[in-house]
Amino acid sequence: MASWPALELLNQPGWNVLGFISRKPVTEDYVPLLPWLGVVWWGVASGQWLLRHRPRWLGSPGGGGPLATLGRWSLSYYLLHQPVMLGLLSAWVWVQG
Numbered sequence: 001m002a003s004w005p006a007l008e009l010l011n012q013p014g015w016n017v018l019g020f021i022s023r024k025p026v027t028e029d030y031v032p033l034l035p036w037l038g039v040v041w042w043g044v045a046s047g048q049w050l051l052r053h054r055p056r057w058l059g060s061p062g063g064g065g066p067l068a069t070l071g072r073w074s075l076s077y078y079l080l081h082q083p084v085m086l087g088l089l090s091a092w093v094w095v096q097g
Helices: 005-011 033-053 066-072 074-096
Strands: none
Touching (some): 066 074
């Protein structure tokens, strides 16, 4: 990879949080702010669109729609989706030989 001397300033620890870096930091749990901030904004925009155009998907005050159910069980889904996904992938690789 070509070196960009002008970007060396952004590799300093104080600037790493922005996400504009020319090389990966030493740590593996690095999460830059700017790319993920865009994902958060897309989620907010999607929620606003759902409130205006598909309020039943989010659920009524007395009941719950499909997205409300997923929201109530989000931690369970978060903790179980990777083992289930990896188990299915392992089974598929095993069946394929």
